[in-house]
Amino acid sequence: MSLYRKYRPLTFASIAGQEHIKQTLENEIVRNELVHAYIFAGPRAVGKTTTARVFARALNCNIRKTKQSEPCNSCESCEAILQGRTLDIIEIDAASHTGVDNVRENIIAAARVANTMLRYKVFIIDEVHMLSTSAFNALLKLLEEPPSSVVFILATTELQKVPATIISRCQRFDFMRISPADMKARLTLIVEQEGKTLEESVYDDIIRLSDGCQRDAESLLGQILALHDKKIDAKLAALVLPHSNRQLIAQLLGAIASRNTSEAIKLVDSMIAEGVDIETVVNDSIEDLRSLLRFMSGAGDTVQEAQSTRATLEELSKKFSQQEVLTITDYFAQCLQDMRLFSHIQLPFEIAVVKSCLRS
Ligand SMILES: [Zn+2]
Known part of the structure; x- marks a missing residue:
């Protein structure tokens, strides 16, 4: 079993990040102030479906006390959900069920049937933005007059593709990338x-x-x-991780900072000798320069830097002016373009590195 499945969070507390969302959902559960439709929007792989499943169990848990918000994960309902044994939790991947017929058969018809064992029938519709226009229209009718014991959780990575009429029927939660x-x-x-x-x-x-x-x-x-x-x-x-060039890049930027052309060229040579993918190095360098610029201008990022990266940024920020970072970023961006024109990609890289060392 994959680690992700083995350690899939079973409670709100064990879901990484998304504090504001967990708190709101837990409050709704405790106060019994549920709405019929939720939309979970945000990047992939940040916990939307996991949160939906925990929420579905919390709603249906048989032994959850009134002031509690977490599912017990061991009562009959929780177990049935965990083992996928109940017809009352319906997960649909809209990406492979885009048409109106699917909405009619798998959602509308199923919503009308009485619940088999759980208090709430929960539909978790993943990648909901993939539905066709007529499918959305059919879904909208259902969201306008939802059966009382049914909860819809729509998840999407592309909220802008979901009709406003649908969104306005849902309580919306914006999931964020997880902080380091x-x-x-x-x-x-x-x-x-x-x-x-x-x-x-x-x-x-x-x-x-x-x-x-x-x-x-x-x-x-x-x-x-x-x-x-x-x-x-x-x-x-390192045997498993995609080759990390971060330390090499930090060294390279350090050499550029002190205008040490010979050291910088040596580093380029050793990267080539080690078979490092130069295009990736240039891309990563541009990304690091961007982080550096943000760091220097005091602009916080939604995803803060890892500790070791932060130390590197701090050190480099003492050696460059913001204008210099901009200039070097330009050289590297130009290099990326040139690499696509030249068959010999080492040359544009060397030119960018030397120009960066010789910057005015
Ligand atoms: Zn339970």
């Missing part, structure tokens, strides 16, 4: 439960590579933990 701190907390928990230890920089690498998507982070972690060693250091993790 929340991601780290969750990854640490899993590593501990697996009885392993991970070098600090490996966490940083996973967090950076997964870009706020919890599922991606856990899938990378799963591949790393599968290495079987109890203690996993950066060198071992």
Whole structure:
């Protein structure tokens, strides 16, 4: 079983991040102030479906006390939902069921049938933006007059493609990318439960590579933990992680900062010798320069930097002016374009690096 499935959060408390959403949903459960339709919008792999499932169990849990919001996950209802044994929880992937007939058969007809065992029948409709116009119209009619014991949770990565008429019928929640701190907390928990230890920089690498998507982070972690060693250091993790050039790039930017052309060229040569993918290095460099610029201008990011990255940014920010960072970003962006024209991609890269060292 994949790590993501094995550790799929069973309670609101164990879902990474999304504090404002969890709090609102839990309050609604405690106060019994449910609405009939919810829309969960946001990037992929940040917990929309997981939250929908926890919510569905909390609504239906038999032994949840009045002031509690978490499902027990062991009563008859919770178990039936967890094991997918109840007809009252209906998960539909709209991406493969786009047509109006599907909405009629799988949603409208099912909504009219009395619940078989649960208090609330819950429809979780994933990628809802994929529905056709006529399918949306049929769904809208149902949302306008929902049966009393039915709750709809629509999930989408592209809210702008969902008709405003549908959105206005739903309580809307905007899911965010998971912050490094929340991601780290969750990854640490899993590593501990697996009885392993991970070098600090490996966490940083996973967090950076997964870009706020919890599922991606856990899938990378799963591949790393599968290495079987109890203690996993950066060198071992590198066998699995997509090649990380971050340290090389930090060194390169350091050499550029001190206008050390020969050192910078040496670094380029060693990257080539190691078979590093140069286009990725240039892309990553541009991304790092962007972070640096944001850091220098004091603009916070929704996804804060991992600790080691932050230290690097701090150091580099002392060596560059913002104008210099802009100039170098231009050189690297130009280099990316030139690389697509030249067959010899090392040349544009070297030119960009030397121009950056010689900047005025
Ligand atoms: Zn329960």
